[in-house]
Amino acid sequence: MDNNMVIxxxxxxxxxxxxxxxxxxxxxxxxxATADKIRFIDLLSxxxxxxxxxxxxVSPKAIPQLGDAAEVMAxxxxxxxxxxxxxxxxxxxxxxxxxxxxxxxxxxxxASESFVQHNINTxxxxxxxxxxxxxxxxxxxxxxxxxxxSTAFGCPYEGAVAPxxxxxxxxxxxxxxxxxISIGDTIxxxxxxxxxxxxxxxxxxxxxxxxxxxxHDTRGTALANVLAALQAGITIFxxxxxxxxxxxxxxxxxxxxxxxxxxxxxxxxxxxTGINLEAVxxxxxxLASVRGMAPASRYxxxxxxxx
Ligand code: HMG
Ligand code: MG
Numbered sequence: 001m002d003n004n005m006v007i008x009x010x011x012x013x014x015x016x017x018x019x020x021x022x023x024x025x026x027x028x029x030x031x032x033a034t035a036d037k038i039r040f041i042d043l044l045s046x047x048x049x050x051x052x053x054x055x056x057x058v059s060p061k062a063i064p065q066l067g068d069a070a071e072v073m074a075x076x077x078x079x080x081x082x083x084x085x086x087x088x089x090x091x092x093x094x095x096x097x098x099x100x101x102x103x104x105x106x107x108x109x110x111a112s113e114s115f116v117q118h119n120i121n122t123x124x125x126x127x128x129x130x131x132x133x134x135x136x137x138x139x140x141x142x143x144x145x146x147x148x149x150s151t152a153f154g155c156p157y158e159g160a161v162a163p164x165x166x167x168x169x170x171x172x173x174x175x176x177x178x179x180x181i182s183i184g185d186t187i188x189x190x191x192x193x194x195x196x197x198x199x200x201x202x203x204x205x206x207x208x209x210x211x212x213x214x215x216h217d218t219r220g221t222a223l224a225n226v227l228a229a230l231q232a233g234i235t236i237f238x239x240x241x242x243x244x245x246x247x248x249x250x251x252x253x254x255x256x257x258x259x260x261x262x263x264x265x266x267x268x269x270x271x272x273t274g275i276n277l278e279a280v281x282x283x284x285x286x287l288a289s290v291r292g293m294a295p296a297s298r299y300x301x302x303x304x305x306x307x
Contacts, residue, residue, distance in 0.1 A: 010230050013272045015050050016262060017182075017212065017238045020287075021072075022053040022087060023256055024244025026063050028291070034068045036290045038075040043286055044241060045079045047279035053085045053106065053238075057093035063248065073100035085146065089120050089127075094134045098141060105138055107131040107178065110150035111165040114157035115186070119150070119249040128172045135176045146180045147173035148214065152198065153190035156250045163198050171205050180210050182238060185225070187253040188218025192228035199232035212236035215257045216245060217296075222257035223265055230271075237262060242284035242295030258297030260284065 021041050025032055032040075041054055054076065060067035069086065078084060085104040088094050097105050109127040110116045116124050131147075138145045151158075152166045170181050183198070195213070202211060213229045213236070215222035226237055243258030263277045281303060284295045294301070 009233070010269060010271060011233075011235045012270075013235070013274075014230075014266055015212075015236045016259065016266075016273050016275055017051045017053060017236065018044055018049045018241060018259060019053045019214070019238045019256060020044070020240035020242065020244045020259070022056055022066070023238075023246070024240045024242070026056060026065050027244070027246035027248055028065050030291070032065070032287075032290060034071050034075065036287075037068070037072050040241075040283055040287050040290075041072070041076045043283035044280070045077065045082055047276045047283065048274055049082055050274065051083045051085060051104075053087070054102070056087035057096040057100070058087060058089050070096060070100050073102060083144070087148075088134055090130050091133050091137070094137045098137065102143075104144040104146065105134070106146040106148055106182070107134055107173070108148035108150065109169060109173070110148075110152075110155075110184075110186070111161045111169050112151040112155035112158045115151045115155050115250065118157065119247065124169060124172075128169075128176065131173070131176055131178075135178065139177065144179050145177070146182055146212075147176075147178035148182045148184055149173070150184040150186045150247075151250075152183045153185045153194055154187055156187050156252060163201050166198060167201055167205060170202060174206060180212055180236070181206055182212040182214045182236075184214040185216055185222075186247060186250045188216035188222065190215065190225050191221055192224045195225045195228040196232055199229060199234060203232070208233045209235060212238060214238040216253050216255065217243060217257045218252070218254040223261060226257065226262065226265070241280050241297075242287060242300060243297045244287070244295070255296050258295065258300065260295075260297040260299040260303075264299045 240256035245256035
């Protein structure tokens, strides 16, 4: 057979979760005005995403950049068909998220103790305990819940992370009743073979359609990792417009995989997302003008140079 004709396993359609307004803007050095965040999210909404992670209801002492979460949620124009979600670390965050009428919440922990301690000031076991009432409150409100497992491929404080640790936290989140698990390469160290072996391990614990991948692109391996995950049957990917992103409690981590780069690859492979790439570029262009900085997206740079 002609080698060019070999078609590897791939889905027809993928769900792209836009995390730029949260993962991106939580890491900004300068202040992004509330009105600009609202405009950014409204522009993203025009691109037709299924899910936009709009903000976080965390402690404003921990993340002052997102202290205006309630104002942002109140100010955006919600489009039918888009789920607007937010991160919630505890009961207080859940109460604020309910008051802001988010469509879905995400609890977040990790596979390494030191990162979880730095990030949310508790142990992994303590985080699971805190999430119990958050998930109950979400259920009572008929809300979907996502669970993040950070540092799944490496920790900024401990180095290598055992796949068994990722599996254990994933199982604990599922036991709480979390609907979807997002596996986070928080510091962008993963390589494709690791993605293949971790997904093979997790597949037995989580139905594959409930598993998402959240790659940061610190070392340029994010798209290669997406390909490995696609071949393993994963159909949910997180990305951020323009490649914004990073966690203030993960030193050295850079932005998420850029949505533009992800869409270019998926659409080019014949995989549908329902998202308009040009509209994502328009949102990134707006935010770049606010930040006075060019986006990290490779596709954005190429598309801009061609114009
Ligand atoms: P703590 O200090 O242990 O909390 O922080 P506490 O319960 O002792 O409360 C301390 C103060 O914070 C109190 O106020 C609380 O009311 C207030 P005070 O009495 O001192 O005035 N507080 C809150 N205020 C508003 N909203 C809340 C809230 N909770 C407490 N929800 C805590 C623990 C978890 C709150 C804190 O560490 C925190 O907010 N951490 C969030 C850190 C964060 O957002 N990191 C980035 C997101 S994770 C990420 O980026 C990774 C991801 O992208 C995936 C990946 O890449 O791997 C998701
Ligand atoms: Mg992240």
